[in-house]
Amino acid sequence: MTAIKENSTIQENKQYALDTCPVTYAMQKIGGYWKPIILYHLSGGDKRYSEIKRAIPAVTEKVLIQHLKQLELDGLIIREAKPVVPPFVTYRLSAAGTGLMPVISAMATWAFKDMEGAFGA
Amino acid sequence: MTAIKENSTIQENKQYALDTCPVTYAMQKIGGYWKPIILYHLSGGDKRYSEIKRAIPAVTEKVLIQHLKQLELDGLIIREAKPVVPPFVTYRLSAAGTGLMPVISAMATWAFKDMEGAFGA
DNA sequence: CATGGCACATACTTTAGGGTAAGTACTTGT
DNA sequence: ACAAGTACTTACCCTAAAGTATGTGCCATG
Numbered sequence: 001m002t003a004i005k006e007n008s009t010i011q012e013n014k015q016y017a018l019d020t021c022p023v024t025y026a027m028q029k030i031g032g033y034w035k036p037i038i039l040y041h042l043s044g045g046d047k048r049y050s051e052i053k054r055a056i057p058a059v060t061e062k063v064l065i066q067h068l069k070q071l072e073l074d075g076l077i078i079r080e081a082k083p084v085v086p087p088f089v090t091y092r093l094s095a096a097g098t099g100l101m102p103v104i105s106a107m108a109t110w111a112f113k114d115m116e117g118a119f120g121a
Numbered sequence: 122m123t124a125i126k127e128n129s130t131i132q133e134n135k136q137y138a139l140d141t142c143p144v145t146y147a148m149q150k151i152g153g154y155w156k157p158i159i160l161y162h163l164s165g166g167d168k169r170y171s172e173i174k175r176a177i178p179a180v181t182e183k184v185l186i187q188h189l190k191q192l193e194l195d196g197l198i199i200r201e202a203k204p205v206v207p208p209f210v211t212y213r214l215s216a217a218g219t220g221l222m223p224v225i226s227a228m229a230t231w232a233f234k235d236m237e238g239a240f241g242a
Numbered sequence: 243c244a245t246g247g248c249a250c251a252t253a254c255t256t257t258a259g260g261g262t263a264a265g266t267a268c269t270t271g272t
Numbered sequence: 273a274c275a276a277g278t279a280c281t282t283a284c285c286c287t288a289a290a291g292t293a294t295g296t297g298c299c300a301t302g
Contacts, residue, residue: 022232023157023225029235031152033290036144049249063290065250075240085299087249096240103231104144106224111143114150119196119217154260170279184260186280206269208279 026103029074032067034059036104039093042077043101046092076100147224150195153188155180157225160214163198164222167213197221 030036034056041047041055053064068091071077076097082088093101113119151157155177162168162176174185189212192198197218203209214222234240 021158021161022229022236023151023161024154025236026228026232027148027152027157030144031148033145036148037142040142040144050247053249060291061250062252062292066290075235081249086247087298089249094240096235099231099234099240103224103227106227107147108143110220110224111147113220114196114217115143115146119215119220171277174279181261181263182280183262183282187260202279207277208268210279 029071029076030100030104032070034063035067035071036107038064038067038071039076039097039100039104042091042093042097043104046090049089049091052091071097150192150197151221151225153191155184156188156192157228159185159188159192160197160218160221160225163212163214163218164225167211170210170212173212192218 030039037056037059038052041052047055049068052068053059053061056064068077068079072079072091074096075094077091078094080090080092151160158177158180159173162173168176170189173189174180174182177185180188189198189200193200193212195217196215198212199215201211201213
């Protein structure tokens with residue numbers, strides 16, 4: 001289902017990468033420009049939409065929501081909306097999102113080492 | 122140098138992400154479609170160009186070389202060319218590249234868990 | 243009465259990255 | 273003479289993702 005355009009080799013290739021490479025699978029889910037940053041901010045606890053927005057001023061609203069929706073679809077975060085007069089929406093990490101944290105921090109650790117040339121730059 | 126177009130907000134945003142997020146930094150380096158796969162194949166030991174090519178038939182030569190050059194530039198792999206009659210080029214992981222392996226496998230582990238719904242899909 | 247905050251949506255544009263196809267220089271095998 | 277292998281390069285195309293700009297409904301406040 002969710003039909004992929006048949007006449008597109010690029011899609012086949014993507015599919016191949018997804019099938020053969022779990023890392024590519026993971027990247028699909030955290031590979032947005034801002035997704036790791038969002039995830040990081042949520043790792044500190046629940047946040048409402050406007051808090052996230054203020055925490056990451058460089059991202060546009062469109063992209064932020066786009067990513068939040070995607071992360072929700074991917075089951076990494078959970079959206080809770082209270083149907084009150086001024087909208088009140090909170091986002092928090094799901095189990096899968098929490099399970100991603102070690103990965104994120106492993107990457108971060110590596111990045112810091114690499115940045116300071118610990119691998120012999 | 123390698124001047125970034127000044128009048129481009131997208132570049133500023135990328136820069137911001139790179140500065141504030143080590144994960145984004147790491148993704149820059151392993152975020153190509155085939156980079157993790159290449160890295161994985163090299164983790165099994167040195168390989169020559171044509172071996173890699175045969176190991177990953179789905180990737181085109183252009184992209185493969187593109188990624189190899191990039192990985193070399195980023196210091197993740199080391200290229201050794203013997204100036205012999207038929208070219209003989211081998212690629213292998215650098216220290217930084219090896220240091221990335223735990224990260225890769227952490228991602229893979231998470232991906233497998235997530236795929237089988239271990240987080241409560 | 244209009245301005246601003248909240249949580250979005252929508253239309254349009256741009257760019258980086260991946261894909262296709264073809265060519266290069268040199269040599270060995272038939 | 274010609275195909276085939278090795279390691280690339282180059283020119284051009286197409287798409288997905290990020291960006292820009294603007295609008296929406298609702299309410300409170302100045």
